[in-house]
Amino acid sequence: MPITAATSHFADRLIAAVRAKGNPVLVGLDPRVESLPKGLIAGDGYEAAASGFVSFCRGVIDVVAPLVAAVKPQAAFFEQLGLPGMRALKEVIDYAAAKGLLVILDGKRNDIGSTAQGYAEGYLGPGESSPWGCDALTVSPYLGDDSLTPFVDTAKQRGAGIFVLVKTSNPGGKRFQDIIAEGQPLYRHVGDYVESLAVRTVSSGGYGFVGAVVGATYPEQLAELRQAMPHTWFLIPGFGAQGGTAKDCALAFDTNGLGAIVNNSRGIIFAHSRSEYKDRFGAGRWQEAVEAATHEMIEQLKAETPARHL
């Protein structure tokens, strides 16, 4: 399947990109001042940090663009720096897109319908089709069905996608997500609704452009949700630093190795600090560490999951 025009269905674009690269790795761009390789941030203050974020993220993108289908900038770390951070975010999104990567912004946005429309119009749509130029956005479900509608409608118009939080990777996620109601946990109620949106937006490839965030740290629930949500593409956080393994992700894929992208942020972008790579590369050769960590994750997923069929 060729990579088709920006206005085509997001799930088709995602399938094409994953097949073109032959793996389901998603690289999370989570720049943190205290974790960046030394020398990338020159001076103090938000401007200096934001410039460092751009240099760093461009450096990561240069390495991973030939290897993976997509990157996921984490909005929080850019917003943390105020306006300079927002300028950096835009630069990073544009740079990743120019390198041929799909860009999934992790913003976990939402609001009541008429306001959610603002977020949808702002973020959804690659290139010039929206001011931020993202292929997809993560979205929070707490505000209910009418809060999701504007994202679905705008995504449809612009060939974009959304990933709705269903079961998050953090330990505290269970406080509300695992509450049992009418015989099943809340995350299943949310999952069932997201699946209904995926069915409504399905392409010939079998997946809707409405996806779900489901953490690798809960492999049983991942398998359960895969069964319950056959038309929903999963964005899987929690791999690596948070404890999720390739084996944990195995049941998230369909038999063709499609249906899931697995995110790794710290384990790839800060690989120069990991014990396995520290001595081998060190901070000075941090991009080589990024490359090695990306290859390592690809190999793990190919060894342990249906992604081997990609």
Add this chain to the structure above:
Amino acid sequence: MPITAATSHFADRLIAAVRAKGNPVLVGLDPRVESLPKGLIAGDGYEAAASGFVSFCRGVIDVVAPLVAAVKPQAAFFEQLGLPGMRALKEVIDYAAAKGLLVILDGKRNDIGSTAQGYAEGYLGPGESSPWGCDALTVSPYLGDDSLTPFVDTAKQRGAGIFVLVKTSNPGGKRFQDIIAEGQPLYRHVGDYVESLAVRTVSSGGYGFVGAVVGATYPEQLAELRQAMPHTWFLIPGFGAQGGTAKDCALAFDTNGLGAIVNNSRGIIFAHSRSEYKDRFGAGRWQEAVEAATHEMIEQLKAETPARHL
């Protein structure tokens, strides 16, 4: 009670501000291109729209600063314009703060704990204490307890507050929020947890700096939650254009008229389009319409709620 320094407890600052103005009105700054008075947006494109948003919001702030305690910029409408919108948001926050208003940013942010810290540091804290300079931020609860902790810790350090979504004002909010689990709806589970945070962060004034968003459109639930959450300050959306009335808000207050601020966005800022004010003022005198609508809302709340005791 005098309005105390920025680093003092947020609930104390809120109580002081509400008492100083003698009413619980919160003015929502929700600029929308299609609703602004004619002539405020000169030209096309995001830059022109963002400049118009600044002029408009400054105009609203000039009118309401002597009348009310706080404003609530809606992040979505600024983010919708990309980077020019973010610059406008910062200008609006700073202008409102300079005019002595408390600024509650409506961003409904959240993420897993280590990432939520980014949002907390970016937004929480007035003046120079954070890059965005907000007194408080709205926060979404779906990610659970460890996602709220960084907001609570940062708010404590910086004399800031958060308002956690409990029962939202939109019709679709009920899809997940009203699901019954263990004998009570999800919003009560969330409310109970928020109340526990309010208790942990309570000041001598009786309220914590962790508040809750509870819609005016569900007056029975508002009364129920007020009973269940005696230490939690409520931010009440849904007044006016969404259908909530002063009478609907009556049971959200404590007997002193404290414990709630009632938001009105469209009904105040776009009052020049309301049938009551259209002929009287029209678009040319839109600021007079804002003033009249603010006074009208203050009078309604004073007539129908314990806010009369302020």
